[in-house]
Amino acid sequence: MAKKNNIGRRPQGTPSTGRPRGTSAPVLEGDETLVDLVEVRDQGLDFFERNRNIIVFGAIAIALLVAGYFVYKTFVQIPAEKTAMAEMQQAQIQFERDSFNLALVNPGQGGLGFVDIVDQYGSTKAGNLANYYAAVSYLNVGKYEAALDYAKSFDASGTLLPAMKYGVIGDAESELGNMDAAISSYRSAVDAAGDNFVTAGYYLNKLGLLLRNQGKTTEALEAFKRLKTDYGQSPEAAQADKYISMLEMAN
Known part of the structure; x- marks a missing residue:
């Protein structure tokens, strides 16, 4: 008798894909995966529901921090940097002339001395650089403790x-x-x-x-x-x- 064509049939010994019969019917691996995915989804939804406020407020806080950083950089830091550089020009001129006392506190023409630049704009790059100028200036006028303090403050x-x-x-x-x-x-x-x-x-x-x-x-x-x-x-x-x-x- 000719053998039957088994193409498309189940290999012998594997479970049927039909409806399970009885409580002892084997559970397919695909069904287990589906159950696991459903459980993971349900757990995720349950976690979100239980922590909704924390997650929402956390996301809002992060968004506000990012927005605040850009606002600070655009409207505070960059303008302060430009102002500090402009204010320090006259002090730099006096420094180049070796007029160190004037460069420190009273450079003239409405400009700020290095000491005031550090005090008012210390968080800017110009304010940081003013620490170095102040250190060298104090060194040249014989105030070595002040020179040391400003030099150590220079980043x-x-x-x-x-x-x-x-x-x-x-x-x-x-x-x-x-x-x-x-x-x-x-x-x-x-x-x-x-x-x-x-x-x-x-x-x-x-x-x-x-x-x-x-x-x-x-x-x-x-x-x-x-x-x-x-x-x-x-x-x-x-x-x-x-x-x-x-x-x-x-x-």
């Missing part, structure tokens, strides 16, 4: 400003007699300068001179040798051989 970023910040701190600490702190700051200035041979060479030379003056001849010799080898293009490197010879004789 330096980029590849040049961090080195300059540490350099000013080193100068102020040195003038205050805090030599170990000054040495540490000059080291930080050199490290922050990286491959910038002008800035790094300038502060490495200061570090070497200070170490020499403190009687730390071995460390000073290392500093001047590094100045010659790593930053030989810097203007200060021209004097390195002289100090190297002096320090080698002293050791």
Whole structure:
């Protein structure tokens, strides 16, 4: 007898897709998946219903925060930045003239000094930069504590400003007699300068001179040798051989 064609039929031993017969009828895997999906949906709806207020108010709060940020940036921060830059121009002019006292508090022509720029616009980029200008100005008029405070308040970023910040701190600490702190700051200035041979060479030379003056001849010799080898293009490197010879004789 010819075999029946089984195409489209169930493989032997698999459950029927028809209505289950009796309580012991097997449950199809597809039916289990459908039940699971329904349960997940029902649980999700139940969670939303129980926490509707929290979810809605949370979404509103996030939307208000985002909107508030854009309103603040557009109508407060950006205008304040422009105003601070305009107010600081006259102080910068006095700074370039080495009129540091005027630059700090009374630059003239209605402009604000660096101290007032920091006080009124400290949250802006211009206000932050005014910290550095104020630090250098106070350093030049001999008020080293104030110079140190403003330098430490300056939030330096980029590849040049961090080195300059540490350099000013080193100068102020040195003038205050805090030599170990000054040495540490000059080291930080050199490290922050990286491959910038002008800035790094300038502060490495200061570090070497200070170490020499403190009687730390071995460390000073290392500093001047590094100045010659790593930053030989810097203007200060021209004097390195002289100090190297002096320090080698002293050791």
